[in-house]
Amino acid sequence: MSIPKVFTSALSGLVGLGLLAATTLEASAQSAPAPAAQGNLVDTIKRRGKLIVGMASFVPWAMRDSKNEWIGFEIDVAKKLAADMEVELELVPTAWDGIIPALISSRFDTIIGGLSITAARAMQVNFTIPYSQSGTGVVANKEKTAKMKWPADYNSADVTFTCRRGALPCRYIEATFPKATIRQFDDNAVMVQEVINGTAHASIGSEPLPTFSVLQNADKLHKPAEGYLATSTEGFAIRKGDPDALAFFNAWIAAHQANGWLKGRHDYWFKTRDWASRVGQ
Numbered sequence: 001m002s003i004p005k006v007f008t009s010a011l012s013g014l015v016g017l018g019l020l021a022a023t024t025l026e027a028s029a030q031s032a033p034a035p036a037a038q039g040n041l042v043d044t045i046k047r048r049g050k051l052i053v054g055m056a057s058f059v060p061w062a063m064r065d066s067k068n069e070w071i072g073f074e075i076d077v078a079k080k081l082a083a084d085m086e087v088e089l090e091l092v093p094t095a096w097d098g099i100i101p102a103l104i105s106s107r108f109d110t111i112i113g114g115l116s117i118t119a120a121r122a123m124q125v126n127f128t129i130p131y132s133q134s135g136t137g138v139v140a141n142k143e144k145t146a147k148m149k150w151p152a153d154y155n156s157a158d159v160t161f162t163c164r165r166g167a168l169p170c171r172y173i174e175a176t177f178p179k180a181t182i183r184q185f186d187d188n189a190v191m192v193q194e195v196i197n198g199t200a201h202a203s204i205g206s207e208p209l210p211t212f213s214v215l216q217n218a219d220k221l222h223k224p225a226e227g228y229l230a231t232s233t234e235g236f237a238i239r240k241g242d243p244d245a246l247a248f249f250n251a252w253i254a255a256h257q258a259n260g261w262l263k264g265r266h267d268y269w270f271k272t273r274d275w276a277s278r279v280g281q
Contacts, residue, residue, distance in 0.1 A: 040242050040244040040245045041109055041110075041238060041239075041242050041244075041245035042085075042244065042245050042248050044109075045085060045087055045109060046085065046087065048087070049087050049088060050087050050088045050089070050090055051078070051081065051082040051085060051087050051088070051089050051090070051109060051110075052090045052092060052107075052108040052109045053078045053089065053090070053091055053092065053108055053109065053110055053111070053112050053113075054092050054094050054099055054102055054103055054107065054108040054110070054111045054112075054113060055074055055075075055078070055091055055092070055093060055094070055111070055112060055113035056093060056094055056095065056096045056099060056113050057093065057187070057188070058072075058074075058096075058113070058114055058164070058188060058206070058209075059072070059188055059209055059212070059279075060072050060073060060208065060212075060269040060270065060275065061073050061074045061113065061114040061269075062074045062075050062113065063279055064279070065278045065279050066278060066279065070091055071275065071278060071279070072269060073114075073132070073265055073266060073268075073269040073270070074112050074113055074114060075091070076265045076269075077112055077131065077262070077265070078091065078112045080256070080261070081112070081252060084252065090108075092107060092108045094107070094108075095165075095166075095186055096113075096164060096165060096166045096167060096186065097165045097166030097186075098166075099111055099113065099115070099166075100121065100124055100125060100237070103125060103237060103238075103239060104124065104125070104239060106239070109238070110236050110237060110238050110249070111125075111236065111237040111238075112236055114132070114134065114206065114234050115127075115234055115235065115236075115237050116134075116168050116232035116233065116234055117130065117232070117233050117234065117235045118168070118232075121237070124240075125237040125238065125239065125240065126237070126238050126239070126240050126242070126246055127235035127236070127237055128235040128236040128237075128238075128246065128249045128250050128253055129235065129250050129253055129254065130233035130234060130235050130253075131234065131235060131236065131253045131256075131257070131262055132233070132234040132262070132266060133231065133232070133233050133234070134206050134207060134231070134232055134233075134234060134270075135206070135207050135227075135228030135229070135230065135231045135232070136168065136169050136172060136204060136205065136206055136207065136228060136229045136230045136231075136232070137204070137205065137206075137207045137208075137209070137210035137211060137223065137225075137227075137228060137229060138150075138202055138203070138204045138210055138223060138224060138225050138229060139192065139195060139202065139203050139205075139209075139210040139213045139214055139221050139222070139223055140195065140201060140202035140203075140221065140222060140223070140224045141195050141196070141198050141200070141201055141202070141220065141221065142219075142220060142221060142222050143198065143220075144198055144201050145201055145202065145222075145224060148201075148224070150224035150225045151176065151177070151224075151225070154177055154180060154201070154202065154224075155176070155177045155178070155179050155180060156179055156180060157179050157180070157181070159177070159179075159180040159181065159201045159202070160180065160181040160182075160183060160199070160200040160201050161173045161177065161180050161181070161182050161183070161200065161201065161202055161203065161204060162182075162183050162184070162185060162191045162192075162194045162195060162200045162202075162203040163182060163183075163184055163185075163191065163203065163204055163205065164184070164185065164186075164188060164191060164205055164206075165184040165185060165186050166184075167205070167206070168206075168230075168232060169204040169205050169206065170182060170184055172204060172229065172230055173204055183200060188205065188209060191203050191205065192205075192209070192213045195213075195221065196217055196220050196221065202224070204229065206232075207228065207270070208270050210223060211223070212273070215273075236249050236253075
C-alpha cells in the first residue's frame, strides 16, 4: 500500500525541521560559554573551614596519650595538612573494617590512617601517591612456640593467629597459613594480649607493633621471623570522581617528601620510642 503524498510531504517537513533544530543547537553550544565547573573537595573544605579525616587507632599511627588526646604519625600528617590548608581539623575514629564504606558515604573527606594501597581498594576509592611505606611483622608466644619452626610448623589447625580486623595481615595469614585458625580484633592491644596470655600462638601486624610488643614483653614474646614478612605503601584515600582534589593532595605529599618533613615525622614515630612515655609505654 502506497503512502499518500500529503503524509510524505509532512514527514519531509518534520525531518527538515529536525535537522535545522539540531544544527541550531550545535551552533549555540559552540558559541555559548562552558558551564562553570562544580566545586571540588578542596573547595568544599575551604568553604567549610574544616578538614574531616577518617582514621583508626593503631600504634604508632594514631593513639591516645595520657591526656586522652590523639597523637601519632597519622595525626601529625592530618594536622599539618589542615594547617597548610588554613582550616581546622576534625578526626573521626572509625572501625577499620568499615572505614572505606564510611568514606564513600561521605562521613569524612579523606582517610589518613595507614591505608595500604591495593588493587581491590582502588576499585572503591582513589588513592594519592604514597606518603609512607611500612611492613608486616610477626610476634609469637615463647612458651607455646618454643619447639615450632617458622613458617612450616605454623600452618596447622592447632595454631591460632590474631590480626587486626579488615587489615592486610589477616589476608596474609589466610594465604600463607590456610590451615591455621584466625581470630580478628578491632583493637591492637587486645590482639597482642591474646598472644601474651597464651590463648593464641602468634600475631601478625604492621611494624613496629610486633617489635615494640617484644621489647615490652621480652619474657613472654619473641619474633620467630626477623624483618618484614611483606611490605606495603600507604596513601590518602578520597572518593572517586574528583581529579582536582587528587592533584592537590598529590602535590602536598610530593612537596613534603621533597622537604623531608614526612620522613622526619615517620622516623620519629617508627624508629624511636621517644614518644612512648606520652602513652605510658
